[in-house]
Every structure is written in C-alpha cells, then in structure tokens.
Amino acid sequence: MKYCQGLYPIIRKENPAAEVYGLVILCPEIAAIAKCGQFVNIRIDGFTLRRPVSICEIDRQKGTLRIVFQIRGKGTDAMSLLNPGDLIDMVAPLGGRGFTLQEGANAIIIGGGIGNPPMLELAKFYGGNATVISGFRNAAAVILQEDFKSTGAKTFLCTNDGTAGEKGFVTDILGRELQTHTPDIICACGPMPMLKGVAAIAKEKGIRSEVSLEERMGCGVGGCLVCACRTVKDGEEIFAHVCKDGPVFDSKEVFPNE
Amino acid sequence: MNENRLETVFCGIKFKNPIIPASGTFGYGREYEEFYPLSSLGGISVKGTTGKRRNGNLPPRIAETPSGMLNSVGLQNPGIDSFIEKELPYLKTKNTVIIANIAGSTVSEYEEIAGKLDSTDVDMLEVNISCPNVKAGGAAFGVSCEGAGTITKIVRRATKKPVMMKLSPNVTDIASIAKACEAEGADAVSLINTLLGMRIDINIRRPILHNNVGGLSGPAVFPVAVRMVWQVANAVNIPVCGMGGVSSWEDAVEMMLAGASLIQVGAALFTDPMTPVKIIDGLEDYCRRQNTDLKDIVGTVKPW
Numbered sequence: 036m037k038y039c040q041g042l043y044p045i046i047r048k049e050n051p052a053a054e055v056y057g058l059v060i061l062c063p064e065i066a067a068i069a070k071c072g073q074f075v076n077i078r079i080d081g082f083t084l085r086r087p088v089s090i091c092e093i094d095r096q097k098g099t100l101r102i103v104f105q106i107r108g109k110g111t112d113a114m115s116l117l118n119p120g121d122l123i124d125m126v127a128p129l130g131g132r133g134f135t136l137q138e139g140a141n142a143i144i145i146g147g148g149i150g151n152p153p154m155l156e157l158a159k160f161y162g163g164n165a166t167v168i169s170g171f172r173n174a175a176a177v178i179l180q181e182d183f184k185s186t187g188a189k190t191f192l193c194t195n196d197g198t199a200g201e202k203g204f205v206t207d208i209l210g211r212e213l214q215t216h217t218p219d220i221i222c223a224c225g226p227m228p229m230l231k232g233v234a235a236i237a238k239e240k241g242i243r244s245e246v247s248l249e250e251r252m253g254c255g256v257g258g259c260l261v262c263a264c265r266t267v268k269d270g271e272e273i274f275a276h277v278c279k280d281g282p283v284f285d286s287k288e289v290f291p292n293e
Numbered sequence: 294m295n296e297n298r299l300e301t302v303f304c305g306i307k308f309k310n311p312i313i314p315a316s317g318t319f320g321y322g323r324e325y326e327e328f329y330p331l332s333s334l335g336g337i338s339v340k341g342t343t344g345k346r347r348n349g350n351l352p353p354r355i356a357e358t359p360s361g362m363l364n365s366v367g368l369q370n371p372g373i374d375s376f377i378e379k380e381l382p383y384l385k386t387k388n389t390v391i392i393a394n395i396a397g398s399t400v401s402e403y404e405e406i407a408g409k410l411d412s413t414d415v416d417m418l419e420v421n422i423s424c425p426n427v428k429a430g431g432a433a434f435g436v437s438c439e440g441a442g443t444i445t446k447i448v449r450r451a452t453k454k455p456v457m458m459k460l461s462p463n464v465t466d467i468a469s470i471a472k473a474c475e476a477e478g479a480d481a482v483s484l485i486n487t488l489l490g491m492r493i494d495i496n497i498r499r500p501i502l503h504n505n506v507g508g509l510s511g512p513a514v515f516p517v518a519v520r521m522v523w524q525v526a527n528a529v530n531i532p533v534c535g536m537g538g539v540s541s542w543e544d545a546v547e548m549m550l551a552g553a554s555l556i557q558v559g560a561a562l563f564t565d566p567m568t569p570v571k572i573i574d575g576l577e578d579y580c581r582r583q584n585t586d587l588k589d590i591v592g593t594v595k596p597w
C-alpha cells in the first residue's frame with residue numbers, strides 16, 4: 036500500500052441535491068492506485084482532524100477522483116465552499132480493504148442516502164451484471180440515478196415517503212429481487228440499521244455480503260487505533276479498525292448475530 | 294563543528310535528531326513508512342504495551358475540540374509478548390531509536406513487562422503512569438509522588454535499559470512528581486500525557502466518547518505543556534522529553550528553549566502525517582540561520 040499526501044486541484048463542482056456536493060479532483064498519482072471502496076482524508080483549514088470521504092468514481096485515464104458528500108457539520112460545510120481552481124489537501128488512497136471485485140460475477144449493490152456515492156465505482160465494475168438498489172429519505176435527497184443507469188446495471192429507486200421511486204426500504208426491494216435471482220455477492224453502504232437488515236437477509240439466503248462502515252477517525256491509516264469496530268472472526272472478538280482493516284467488511288464479521 | 298546540527302545524546306543514546314512520533318499516534322511505524330522512511334526520524338515511541346492483549350474501549354474513541362482532540366482508545370494493544378515477537382524485529386531494522394512505551398494496572402505488571410524488555414534490543418523504556426483512559430491503572434500511579442516513585446523503583450530494578458517516566462498533567466504539582474521519579478532512579482522524564490476532558494453531543498445529550506471522558510491533546514494543550522516542561526526542567530537534573538501540541542518547528546524550538554532535549558509529536562500527525570519531517574527540515578534551517586547546534590538551545594530561555 037502506498038499513501039499520497041498533497042494539494043490537488045479541484046476541476047469540477049456539482050450540487051446534485053440540497054446540502055450535497057460533489058468534487059472532481061485532479062490527482063493522477065492517487066487515481067492510478069485507488070481501488071473501489073477506498074476513501075480520501077481531507078484537511079480543512081482550522082480543523083485538527085481530517086474528514087474521511089469515500090471515493091465515488093475513479094478515472095485513471097483523466098487522472099481524477101470524484102467525491103460526493105453531504106453537509107453534516109462545520110467541516111463538511113467548509114468543504115462545500117471549495118470551488119474549481121481551489122486546491123484540496125488530501126491523504127489518499129486510504130482503506131486496506133475495499134469491495135471484492137469478482138470478474139464475471141452477479142452483484143446486488145445497495146446504497147442508502149449518502150451511502151450511495153461509494154457504490155458508483157462498484158456498479159461501473161459489474162455493469163450489466165449488477166442490480167443497483169438506491170434508497171433515500173425523499174425525492175429531494177435523490178442523487179446519482181443517471182450515473183447508476185449509465186453503468187448498464189438494472190436500477191431500483193425507493194424513498195421512505197414514496198416521493199420518488201417506490202415507497203419503502205431498500206431491504207424490501209432486496210427481498211423481492213432475491214425471489215427471482217440469486218447474486219454471487221451483495222454489497223452495501225448506508226446507515227447501520229440498513230446494513231444490519233441487509234446482513235440478515237444475506238445470511239438467511241446464504242449469500243456472501245460486504246458492508247462499508249463509517250467510524251470517527253484520527254490518523255486514517257491505522258496508527259492511532261481510534262476508529263475501532265467490534266467484529267467477530269472465527270468465534271474470536273476482534274476490535275478491527277475501519278481505516279485499515281476496512282472500510283469494507285464481510286457482513287458476518289460485523290453482525291455476527293444477525 | 295558537527296555537520297549534523299540536530300544530533301543529540303539523551304540517556305547515553307545517540308539520536309540523529311530530537312523528533313519522535315508520540316506513543317499511541319504512530320502504531321509501530323508500519324503505516325507511516327508509506328509516507329517517509331522511518332530512518333529520517335530521531336526515534337519512535339511505540340504504542341503503549343501492556344502485559345496481556347487489550348481490546349481497548351468501545352467507539353467512538355475520538356472527538357474533535359477547538360484546536361485539538363480527545364481520545365479514549367484505552368490502550369488497545371497485542372500485549373508484550375506479541376510486541377517482542379512480531380513488531381520489535383521489524384522496528385530494529387529501521388535505523389532509528391526504538392522507545393518501548395509500557396503501561397500496567399498493577400505494580401507487578403510493570404515489573405513483568407520491564408523484565409521481559411530487558412533482554413530485548415529496545416533502546417529505552419518510556420513508562421506510562423499517566424494514561425487517563427484505563428480505569429484500573431496507569432494514571433492512578435502517576436498522580437501521587439508515592440505511586441510514581443514506586444513504579445520507578447520497580448522498573449529501575451527490573452531493567453538496565455534507560456528508564457523514562459511519562460508524567461501526567463492531571464496533577465497539582467508536576468515538578469514534585471518528576472522529582473520523586475528522579476529520586477528513585479529514573480534516567481529521564483517525558484511529558485505531557487493528555488489532559489482529561491469531555492465533549493457532549495447536544496442533540497442526543499450524551500457524551501461523544503463512549504468512555505464519557507478522554508484525553509485532550511493537540512495545539513490546544515501546547516502552552517500548558519511548555520509551562521510544565523519548563524517547571525520540570527528547572528526542578529530535576531535528568532533530561533526531559535517534551536510533548537503536547539507540538540505541530541511546527543517553531544513549537545519544537547519553543548519547547549526546547551523551555552528545557553526539552555527531545556520532542557514527541559502526536560495529534561499533529563493526524564492533521565498532517567508529514568509533520569515530523571517538516572519539523573526536522575525547519576530545525577535544520579533554524580540551526581543554520583542561528584549558527585548553533587540544536588542541543589545548545591535546550592533550556593536557554595531567560596525568564597523575566
């Protein structure tokens with residue numbers, strides 16, 4: 036693994052939904068080695084801690100990364116004020132384990148809310164072999180639907196209140212899809228209750244599944260041990276670290292009792 | 294004239310420069326080797342090691358604060374045997390000084406760990422009697438002269454390696470604790486460990502840290518650390534390793550003027566992993582401009 040740290044130019048900015056921003060960053064040295072499911076750690080002036088944000092898209096040819104984030108507090112608020120032409124201080128690519136990329140396999144890819152961005156690069160990999168299920172609070176929060184469609188994947192959209200797509204939860208659609216076909220792998224990112232639900236369904240059906248987790252971070256590389264996550268591996272309790280052992284984990288390790 | 298103006302000798306050990314990543318913020322160095330060669334560092338103070346493996350506290354273990362952060366890791370580590378077997382051989386190939394940071398919940402645990410390290414090739418021991426995140430130990434010894442003296446005496450007896458006692462700032466008179474360590478045979482003291490703090494999430498009305506409280510570090514504690522280094526350096530005749538909020542070469546110089554011969558850098562690594570090498574570069578320039586060897590500035594602040 037190699038980490039880069041530097042100031043990289045922002046070349047594009049988007050605002051796909053209220054309080055959600057996307058940046059395309061020119062960083063060929065990072066784009067060349069970044070893997071699906073990894074993240075970048077962003078320094079913002081005036082803050083001690085960097086902010087981790089998942090990689091949404093990697094374009095090796097152009098040497099760019101795309102990130103999409105939601106304003107959740109003062110740090111992401113300051114990040115939303117960055118503009119094309121500005122430089123962004125990143126440490127990347129981080130994450131010792133991304134999503135498993137299995138050539139020729141069928142995947143169901145699930146994103147909940149701001150857990151959708153990291154699933155785009157994955158959907159691009161599986162293309163026509165993927166089914167993407169996106170869930171949001173309501174129509175105003177919906178992002179990335181055109182991007183998911185253009186990967187060639189079969190796509191489903193749902194919202195909690197039914198203002199866009201179907202009314203309901205991603206787990207409802209997952210359950211329905213599993214009645215008609217069985218994928219080789221299920222991958223998900225989103226709020227913990229959603230991940231737990233996905234893990235339970237995957238376990239019941241005996242399908243391998245991977246989840247991408249969030250935890251508050253210090254170093255982002257595995258040196259400070261603050262980003263602990265309780266996992267169970269071969270019956271043994273292990274406090275793994277989201278930044279280095281993840282952020283993607285086998286769902287059985289994270290939810291051993293589901 | 295020495296061509297390496299940053300070189301210093303501390304407890305009889307040669308450091309090519311005085312900059313050391315602080316215990317608990319740098320793991321065993323492996324991760325940071327992806328940024329720069331570990332040989333560029335003066336030394337490495339490794340993650341605090343206990344007698345047996347510890348899982349540490351439940352997350353969240355970190356909270357941001359104005360110009361700083363709280364942590365409540367709770368000494369997660371694989372235990373002394375695993376450290377000696379799996380980490381030390383790797384570290385010893387890195388051509389830098391290896392400082393084993395140790396902690397225990399009982400006097401005999403300190404004794405056991407120090408004894409085990411005595412026959413290894415770690416260069417020196419840093420004895421943590423100041424971890425605020427573990428209920429049953431560490432800090433309980435560091436907050437009284439008797440406790441600090443007792444641990445110093447036990448570790449001193451268990452090893453011939455240089456012993457550096459790491460002091461807690463959560464005390465009324467840090468100089469008297471440093472003196473108690475010196476009296477029982479400590480070769481050096483290091484300070485400061487983190488200051489006990491707390492943050493509350495006002496929306497859910499619960500502490501951010503699962504441990505409720507945690508240790509404050511980063512730039513916010515720097516002036517406190519400088520003051521304590523100065524008080525301790527004036528009170529003892531053994532050398533002082535200073536830390537607490539150092540994030541630039543200017544901070545390092547300031548802490549050395551206050552009396553620190555070595556400097557550890559912790560939280561600043563999270564803001565910028567390149568901090569140690571940037572500090573080393575800055576110190577080289579400073580020595581060139583001031584035409585001085587760095588060790589000659591230690592403790593030279595002229596108080597009013």
Ligand SMILES: Cc1cc2nc3c(=O)[nH]c(=O)nc-3n(C[C@H](O)[C@H](O)[C@H](O)COP(=O)(O)OP(=O)(O)OC[C@H]3O[C@@H](n4cnc5c(N)ncnc54)[C@H](O)[C@@H]3O)c2cc1C
Nearest residue numbers: 084086087088089103104105107108109110111249250251
């Ligand atoms: C591996 C990983 C990938 C992520 N990917 C994305 C993404 O693609 N898009 C996106 O919008 N968000 C993502 N997040 C969440 C994002 O890091 C937080 O929303 C952000 O750190 C909040 O910062 P703030 O200053 O706005 O909020 P504040 O609440 O003011 O932040 C205070 C502190 O808590 C930390 N913190 C708060 N919430 C979180 C959280 N959910 N996860 C981790 N740390 C947190 C902050 O980093 C900061 O140190 C990711 C988190 C992780 C760990």
Ligand SMILES: Cc1cc2nc3c(=O)[nH]c(=O)nc-3n(C[C@H](O)[C@H](O)[C@H](O)COP(=O)(O)O)c2cc1C
Nearest residue numbers: 315316317341364421485486510511537538559560
């Ligand atoms: C995440 C984290 C973990 C730490 N773990 C240890 C430890 O295991 N042993 C120890 O003696 N000090 C530990 N410390 C304290 C630091 O070594 C240092 O004394 C303190 O953070 C002050 O320096 P700073 O302001 O540069 O971070 C830890 C600090 C942090 C931030």
Ligand code: FES
Nearest residue numbers: 253255257260278
């Ligand atoms: S954030 Fe430091 S170990 Fe994960």
